[in-house]
Amino acid sequence: MKIRTALYCLKQGLVNIKRNKLFSLASISTIAACVFLIGMFYTIVVNFQYIVKSAEDQVGITIFFNKGIDQAGIDAIGAQIAANDKVANYTFTSAEEAWDIFKVEYFKQNEDLAEGFKDDNPLANSASYTVYLKNIEDQKSFSDEMSQVEGVRAVNYSEGTVSAMTSFGRLVGYASVAIIVVLLAVGIFLISNTVMIGISVRKKEIKVMKLIGASNIFVRAPFIIEGIVIGLVGATIPLVLIKVLYEKVVEFVMQQFSALSSIIVFLPQSTIFAVLVPMGLGIGAGIGFVGSILSIRKHLKV
Template sequence: MKLNTFFYCTKQGLKNIGRNILFSMASIATVAACIFLFCLFFAIISNVQHIVTEAETTVGITVFFNEDAGEAEKKAIYEAIEAQGGIKEIRYTSAEEAWESFKDEYFGDKSEELAEAFADDNPLASSDNYEIFLNDIENQQSMVEYIRTLPGVREVNYANALVSALKGINRVIYILSAVIITVLFAVSIFLISNTISVAAAFRKRENEIMKLIGATNFMIRAPFVVEGVMIGFFGALIPLTAMYFIYRRATTFLLTQVLAAGTTVSVSNLFQLIPIREIFPQMVIVGLILGVGMGFVVSFFTIRKHLKV
């Protein structure tokens, strides 16, 4: 395509927007609402997923051994678990390490004073354990059930409730967002299609002349497609800009609230939102592809229907 043809089509497309500004604005607003909600749900789902992933990495399956279990038996348990596959990491925590960790977490700055009473008597003497982290949290339940059948295993702890709750929330958000976004997409498609139809009616005479003086189908259709793409572009740009500021504020706000609630560091880490520099580029790509793509596809097919050139 020649450069002057490109500029001509772009100019005519922009003129189309100006000619039926009300329809164009309505289309832009609907696309904007649609993409805003999409980005919002995208952010929520991504963050819940992020929390689930955090839970997977920070909250694993803890396996405690029988008091009389020897090193050979513990090793056999290790090998049996590893042989199941899907294991990200198996970490051994000795009774001493467990006691140190307990003191840090629950006694805080006064750990030495409070722990003095126990002297050399480790109250968690038989609490050495394996902490197991899986690649896929879906397999957690079956893994727990398997470990319970192994000889030498006294107890198995895992964060089933948390993970199930998070997964449940994610599923509800996913379905809700899918329904709302589908409805909004349908409205957007209808409005863009209407806007292009009105533009085609405005330019009917011009298109007839173009056809008779030898304009190609591309040349006749391009301004309408440009119009659709522009509607989609502005429809994406507005919510993306809004989303940037909203998300940045939300990240700071949530972190402040979590810390103010006096939660432990590990819990506050769990509830941190994905940093904006990580999530926003994805939102921009998805938002622009959606907006521009929708504008392009809808206008292309609408104008094909209207202009039998």
């Protein structure tokens, strides 16, 4: 397509928008609503997934040793843990450290009560490794592997927690896809109706263009441009709104629930919008393009 022809098609597409102000505004509003809902849903979902992933990263597997094991045996077990591809990181807790932690948690403000034990550590056999995996779903298989290692007395992990987190993550994923598909379908339907109005208004003009030999691309292009422009404008508005709201909501939640700051962790705005902006603009333009194509194929014999 020549530059002059492309500019003409662009001009006609913008003229169509201006000519059908009411329907164009309705389409922009509809796409804005769709992109806003998709954007908000995406923002909520990725933050939920981030919170769940952060919680998963804190779910560890505790490995206890046989009574009387020496430091060489403990180090050998640690070497096997480090060599396992499923492991993200791990920490070692000595019997003395385990007792110190227990005293703080159990005796709380009455740590003097622990003085009765003096040098007698009741958790003398509680030295352990705490292992964090890259994927929480690997906890069972990893636990089974480590149970067979020489010198390992017990391997503890929370099977119920793992199952619940895995199921929740999958549910969120399925629900996300279903809702986004519905919103996209609604947007495409409404933009196609708007483009159809433009086609009806210019039907005689289009017929004349076809009679004098205008190509199919020449006839279709203005309507496709119209749909894409409407889609981009409709997508830009909610993206700006979501950006403003995200800052306010995060600030409000962190102030109101400061006690849960270690659990409720939000993704940085830059991380969210690095994906959301191109996705939102792509959805807007895509809805406009597909809606235009469907209308043209249905109502134009070109």
